[in-house]
Amino acid sequence: MHRALGRVRVLVCRTGAGRVRTGADAATRRVCRVGKLLVIEGLDGAGKRTLAGALTKELQARGASVTSRAFPRYEEDVHAELVRDALHGRLGDLGDSVHGMAVLYALDRRAAADSLRADLDRHDVVLLDRYVASNAAYGAARLRQDADGEFVAWIRELEIVRFGVPTPDAHLLLRVPTELAADRAARRERADAERVRDNFESDADLQRRCGEVYDGLAERGWLAPWHVLDGSTVLDLGDLAETLTGHRTLNGNASQSH
Numbered sequence: 001m002h003r004a005l006g007r008v009r010v011l012v013c014r015t016g017a018g019r020v021r022t023g024a025d026a027a028t029r030r031v032c033r034v035g036k037l038l039v040i041e042g043l044d045g046a047g048k049r050t051l052a053g054a055l056t057k058e059l060q061a062r063g064a065s066v067t068s069r070a071f072p073r074y075e076e077d078v079h080a081e082l083v084r085d086a087l088h089g090r091l092g093d094l095g096d097s098v099h100g101m102a103v104l105y106a107l108d109r110r111a112a113a114d115s116l117r118a119d120l121d122r123h124d125v126v127l128l129d130r131y132v133a134s135n136a137a138y139g140a141a142r143l144r145q146d147a148d149g150e151f152v153a154w155i156r157e158l159e160i161v162r163f164g165v166p167t168p169d170a171h172l173l174l175r176v177p178t179e180l181a182a183d184r185a186a187r188r189e190r191a192d193a194e195r196v197r198d199n200f201e202s203d204a205d206l207q208r209r210c211g212e213v214y215d216g217l218a219e220r221g222w223l224a225p226w227h228v229l230d231g232s233t234v235l236d237l238g239d240l241a242e243t244l245t246g247h248r249t250l251n252g253n254a255s256q257s258h
């Protein structure tokens with residue numbers, strides 16, 4: 001399969017702390033397959049879930065072993081269940097607390113960290129619909145901070161350093177105008193009675209500010225390189241898959257991690 005995704009790498013393994021261990025430490029040598037952790041980010045209704053499904057199929061058609069999941073894990077984790085309640089105004093003033101909500105989202109990922117690491121040992125690609133950057137972008141937007149603000153730095157400290165969740169290898173920012181994302185979310189709500197918009201999704205100004213923070217994170221290559229995709233056009237999935245598997249940059253938009 002792909003040079004970049006499918007090979008078995010010797011002497012390079014993810015450790016329990018989510019760090020990369022190299023052959024320099026002979027005592028810890030083992031042969032393992034190291035998958036790439038790819039994260040799709042963007043506004044509510046941008047089309048992340050749709051893209052995740054299509055990209056999974058495209059990568060699989062090219063021979064890659066792919067597994068995907070979405071955060072928050074509403075059906076699997078108690079913290080995510082609480083997030084859902086709070087987003088629909090069912091937990092009093094908890095939803096008003098930016099840091100309180102961020103900790104719940106982060107605890108969901110902390111609980112998933114071991115299985116993410118196991119998936120990274122087993123698969124070429126672990127594709128995520130939202131991850132740590134969602135927490136940074138939405139929290140900062142709620143606090144009217146930008147990508148250089150304290151909140152974004154706090155999220156990195158909390159989730160990557162303190163909780164030790166795996167660091168992404170790359171982000172795909174599915175960028176769409178706020179109005180288009182809102183329109184898609186509204187149409188989905190009309191089509192699916194179960195998918196009532198939550199408090200964040202209904203707040204157009206929050207979505208606008210969030211889009212700005214995402215742009216800032218992408219420009220800075222926060223945590224990992226970011227590939228910015230225009231979600232308002234038809235995406236060339238073949239080209240995208242090749243980019244992700246073959247080290248090619250995407251229209252010069254991939255930025256390097258700091």
Ligand SMILES: Nc1ncnc2c1ncn2[C@@H]1O[C@H](COP(=O)(O)OP(=O)(O)OP(=O)(O)O)[C@@H](O)[C@H]1O
Binds near residue numbers: 048049
């Ligand atoms: N490229 C596209 N063109 C037109 N409609 C789209 C496109 N991508 C997704 N949609 C539609 O827009 C709606 C939202 O898409 P989707 O659920 O994939 O978004 P999302 O970013 O995962 O949303 P959320 O973050 O709110 O869960 C769905 O009804 C989907 O069918």
Ligand SMILES: Cc1cn([C@H]2C[C@H](O)[C@@H](COP(=O)(O)O)O2)c(=O)[nH]c1=O
Binds near residue numbers: 044130134135138139
């Ligand atoms: C994972 C995560 C999500 N959020 C925000 C983003 C959305 O507005 C809601 C719920 O996500 P969904 O994709 O619509 O189900 O929560 C966040 O603030 N922090 C996070 O870590």
